[in-house]
Amino acid sequence: MKRKLIAAIGVAGMMVSIAACGGSDSGDKKDKAEGGNKSLTVWVMDGSAPKEWIDGVNKEFEAAHPGTKVNVEVQQWTDIQTKVTTALSEDTPPDVLELGNTQTTGYAVTGGLADLSGDKDKLGYNNWSKGMLPSAELDGKLYAAPWWAASRVVIYDKAAYKKAGVTPPKTRGEWIDGLKKLKAADAKSQPIYLPGQSWYVLAGFLWDEGGELAVKDGDKWKGGLATPQAAAAMNFYKELQSYSTAPKDKDEATPQQSVDVVPKGGVASWIGLGWEAGGAIAAIEKAGGKSDFGYFPIPGKTADKPGSVFFGGSNLAVAERSKNQELAKEWLAFVTNKKQLESYGTANKGGIIPVDTSAQVTPEAGSFAEAMVKVAEVGRITPITGGWANVETEPNPIKGYMTKVLKGEDPQKAGEEADKVIAERINQQ
Amino acid sequence: MTVDSQGTATAGSQDAPGRAAGKSQTPPPPSGAKEALQPSRGRRSLPGGLLPYLLVTPALLSMAVLLLYPLISNLILSFQSVNRRELIRRETPWIGFDNYTELLGNSEFWTVVLRSVAFTAANVALIMAIGTGIGLLLNRLGKKMRLVLSLALAFAWAMPIVASVTVFQWLFDEQFGVANWLMRTLGFSGYEQHNWFETGFSTFVIITALVVWGSVPFVALNMYAGLTTVGTELYEAARMDGANGWRTFWSVVFPNLKPFFMITTFLEIIWVFKAFTQVYAMNQGGPDRATETLPVFAYIEGMSQQHYGVAAAISILTIVMLLVAMSFYFRLILKQEDEQ
Numbered sequence: 227m228k229r230k231l232i233a234a235i236g237v238a239g240m241m242v243s244i245a246a247c248g249g250s251d252s253g254d255k256k257d258k259a260e261g262g263n264k265s266l267t268v269w270v271m272d273g274s275a276p277k278e279w280i281d282g283v284n285k286e287f288e289a290a291h292p293g294t295k296v297n298v299e300v301q302q303w304t305d306i307q308t309k310v311t312t313a314l315s316e317d318t319p320p321d322v323l324e325l326g327n328t329q330t331t332g333y334a335v336t337g338g339l340a341d342l343s344g345d346k347d348k349l350g351y352n353n354w355s356k357g358m359l360p361s362a363e364l365d366g367k368l369y370a371a372p373w374w375a376a377s378r379v380v381i382y383d384k385a386a387y388k389k390a391g392v393t394p395p396k397t398r399g400e401w402i403d404g405l406k407k408l409k410a411a412d413a414k415s416q417p418i419y420l421p422g423q424s425w426y427v428l429a430g431f432l433w434d435e436g437g438e439l440a441v442k443d444g445d446k447w448k449g450g451l452a453t454p455q456a457a458a459a460m461n462f463y464k465e466l467q468s469y470s471t472a473p474k475d476k477d478e479a480t481p482q483q484s485v486d487v488v489p490k491g492g493v494a495s496w497i498g499l500g501w502e503a504g505g506a507i508a509a510i511e512k513a514g515g516k517s518d519f520g521y522f523p524i525p526g527k528t529a530d531k532p533g534s535v536f537f538g539g540s541n542l543a544v545a546e547r548s549k550n551q552e553l554a555k556e557w558l559a560f561v562t563n564k565k566q567l568e569s570y571g572t573a574n575k576g577g578i579i580p581v582d583t584s585a586q587v588t589p590e591a592g593s594f595a596e597a598m599v600k601v602a603e604v605g606r607i608t609p610i611t612g613g614w615a616n617v618e619t620e621p622n623p624i625k626g627y628m629t630k631v632l633k634g635e636d637p638q639k640a641g642e643e644a645d646k647v648i649a650e651r652i653n654q655q
Numbered sequence: 656m657t658v659d660s661q662g663t664a665t666a667g668s669q670d671a672p673g674r675a676a677g678k679s680q681t682p683p684p685p686s687g688a689k690e691a692l693q694p695s696r697g698r699r700s701l702p703g704g705l706l707p708y709l710l711v712t713p714a715l716l717s718m719a720v721l722l723l724y725p726l727i728s729n730l731i732l733s734f735q736s737v738n739r740r741e742l743i744r745r746e747t748p749w750i751g752f753d754n755y756t757e758l759l760g761n762s763e764f765w766t767v768v769l770r771s772v773a774f775t776a777a778n779v780a781l782i783m784a785i786g787t788g789i790g791l792l793l794n795r796l797g798k799k800m801r802l803v804l805s806l807a808l809a810f811a812w813a814m815p816i817v818a819s820v821t822v823f824q825w826l827f828d829e830q831f832g833v834a835n836w837l838m839r840t841l842g843f844s845g846y847e848q849h850n851w852f853e854t855g856f857s858t859f860v861i862i863t864a865l866v867v868w869g870s871v872p873f874v875a876l877n878m879y880a881g882l883t884t885v886g887t888e889l890y891e892a893a894r895m896d897g898a899n900g901w902r903t904f905w906s907v908v909f910p911n912l913k914p915f916f917m918i919t920t921f922l923e924i925i926w927v928f929k930a931f932t933q934v935y936a937m938n939q940g941g942p943d944r945a946t947e948t949l950p951v952f953a954y955i956e957g958m959s960q961q962h963y964g965v966a967a968a969i970s971i972l973t974i975v976m977l978l979v980a981m982s983f984y985f986r987l988i989l990k991q992e993d994e995q
Contacts, residue, residue: 307739308958314743338743471848473829475942481830616739620959626943651960654738 263293264550266557267320269313272302273501274324274374274540279573287560294553303479307332307619314338319545321554325370327361327539328608332615334369340544340551342368348559353582357602360610362541371562374570374578375539377605378427379597381503382495384518386412390494394522396529398462405469408494415492419483420467422474422632423625426536427497427524431459433534433606434527439624440609440617440652447611447652449645451627457637464632474632477625485509497524499538500577500594521597526604537605539578609652616651623647726974733967742963754968764952764969768976771928771948774859778866778927783920786871790878791904805879808872816869820936823865827851852938855945862937862946866930874919881915882908921984928977949973 270280275298284296299320301309307329313319314333325333333339342349349371358372380394387393390411392404408417420427429439437455440447450456467474472487481487484502489509498506503519510517524533542561544554560566567585571578576587576595579602589595608614617623627644631637735741736750758764789808793801827834829850838846852858885908893903909916931950934940940947940955947955949969957966 305959308961311739311742311961315745332739333743336740336743471830473848473850475850475853487830616960619961620939621941621944621955629942 263295264291264553265295265297266322266550266553267297267299268322268324268557269299269301269320270324271306271326271540272300273505275300275570276573279570282569283561283566287557290560291553291556296557305620307615311336311338314545314547317547318549319547321545321548321550322557323543323545324373324540325543327358327372327375327537327541328618329615330361330370330541330543331364331610331612333543334364334367335612338546339369340546340548340554342371342544342555342558345555345559348555350559350563350582353564353584355579355581355583357537357605358539358581361539361607364610364612370541370543371558372581373540373542373562374574374580375537375605376499376501376578377535377537377598377601378430378497378499379521379523379535379594379601380418380495381498381506381594382520382522383493384520386415386494387520394520395525397525398527398533401525402465405466409469412494415494416471417469417494418466419472419487419493419496420463420470421472421476421478421483422467422629423477423622424497425477425622425624425628426538428459428463428624428628429536429606429608430524430534431462432456435459438609440611440614440648442609442611447609447613447649449623449641449648449652451624451644451648452638452641456641460628460631460637463628467632475629489513489515500574500598503594504575504577519594520592521594523597523601532601532604534604534606535601537607611652613652613654616654617648619651623651729967730971732964733971735964737963739961742961750964754965755972758965758968758972767947767949767952770946774863774948775924775928778863778870778930779920779923781863781867782870782874782923782927783916785867786874786919787878787916789871789875790882791908793875793879794882805876808875811868812872812876814869816932817936819865819869820933823861824937827861852942855942858938858942858946862934865937866927866933869933870923870926874923877915877919878912881912885911917984917987921981924980925977928980929973949976 280298284298287296288294301324303326306326310323310325310329310333313323314336315338319338330339343366346352346368351368354372355375358375362368362370362372382394386408387404390404390408392407395401395404405417408415432439432450432455435455435458437453437459438450440449472483478498482505483496484498484505487493488496488506503521507517507519524535526533542558544551544558548554561570562581564582564585567580567582568587571580571585571587576589576593577598579586579599586599587595589599608618623644627640630640630643733754734749734751735747736753737747741747789804793804796804826832829835829848829852832851834851835846835849838849851861889907889911890903893907898906928948929950930948931954934946934948935951935954938946940951944955950973953966953969953973956962956969
């Protein structure tokens, strides 16, 4: 045992010294690079920036700023908060970071993000969608440039719907009736694939009922799940979920519904984002199949208004400790100007709404974007407070609440347990 | 008989760790009496002067850098309030024992402690029982089968942990898992979409299967190595006295290999108690935090929730608990040395 340990420690010691050499090496190079030329490191999230688009943008930016090099690093959403926290605490953080719109204020309160209030004109602040702004501002200061937003719609298999004689529904009642028909027409497939922890979907139902995920109570926040509104929202979610055989204790990303579930077949409809629809189509085509998806907004309680949806999206922020803050701001302004946003929208086939809504590409008829743009006015976001990001960290209390209720626990009791955790987390900065 | 085996047992204690590491040491000739003489011979051949110290210096230095320094930093961190905000701002406010009092007064923490102890006890008992059984089997098998079994054990032992966790996850997957398929094929009902990770207990059963599977080879192979040192005449004598297999094990094998059992059990306790990868990777401590053992609890509080100070306090408390458990082992060893 001891010998093994010594050997292991010896090897580890060697590796550390090797790594140390490597570290100082690259450090030297960087210093040299910064002497004459400047480099920017940009973190973008997986699925946010189509490669051809961002490469094109950077080429243009580098041409406009001679001697500049932009490095793009693609990050995964899983455990991103831990990674961003660590990165922001370092001396050489990424200069520009893409942050989820529900997480941005959480970093703004830590002082890790540069204050962009003085650069509003340069960034084109006045052209920005007012709906996206709140997630980038805190106490009257601007900490990030909103970039894009997107929301979920129902994606359905046209063939399955046609076979069952179902047309896209306008109300929740029609939606459920359609699912019943789908089940009767094909007992083997799932009328809808809906895992138990798709909490952004639940948030929409909750808003439809007039409820909130969390509300301000005096100068403190408290959770909004132990309420009749949440129980009603969860009740509808449960009804929908009963038409799915998806796991009750997983979210839509485990297994990844777009590429691991839907392409396997047997799913008549599912709720997803634009990039998920694209991923599913690509996976089906890769397997030699052919997809024929239609899209409709999540139905509301009445036909005059579609269901509320969570406005997912991203902001671009500059790290406070960035060595090239001015250049980083230049890049930010460059990426969020109308021309780049238009090409960005085209690269995403209109599946996103750019921050400058005048740059919105007119969506094709029958496309994902067409269904999504219809719900732009009912898009909402999570509570705007620095503590909200804590609530979303795993284990996420909202997900736990959903699983419990789906398994038959009393919504009030499960809601109280979840609210306790939400209050604990949301009130710590 | 009894006196003789006692003697070999105590003598064995000196080279037991070496034997546990295995293979490099040539097994002494199969005679109890000779083995009893061996340690003193080993001691005489130690070189004197500065050389031993020089030889251990690199190991000690790297231990100081890689273990002692992080340990001390961790200890300091456990007395500070460091969360996401403090980490980014590089503030380290000193809060004394606040992290500890908060934890010790938290019922959730004690649930996790009890869970960890029960998890460790169940796993170590299973590992030791199955490992010993397979070790005995290896000793009795013919050459070919022994080779096959040894290879199988070595493969299980060599499998990277995360890879094996992924395999187990897929085996027990709710929608596409082979376990559900098997149960259905065998004619059990209710396994159409059975979720093996639905409850904490069921998740623990799968984690236990994985940990035991991964740890049994170590015990079995070492058990076999140890058995080769037990003289065949001892078995013969036992058989002459009319002892059955069970009796032979407890009267001949166990006393002879007592040091082996002790060191292996304690090593397994350490390994299982601090097993992180298997437990975390299987279901991230879920469902609903029901499979969080101490190391997983520390990780989730620290990395996921970004309460670095509290997480450091949890890990310090974990170390203290392990030290208490280990003190029994060291006391046993010291007592044996005194008796000698």
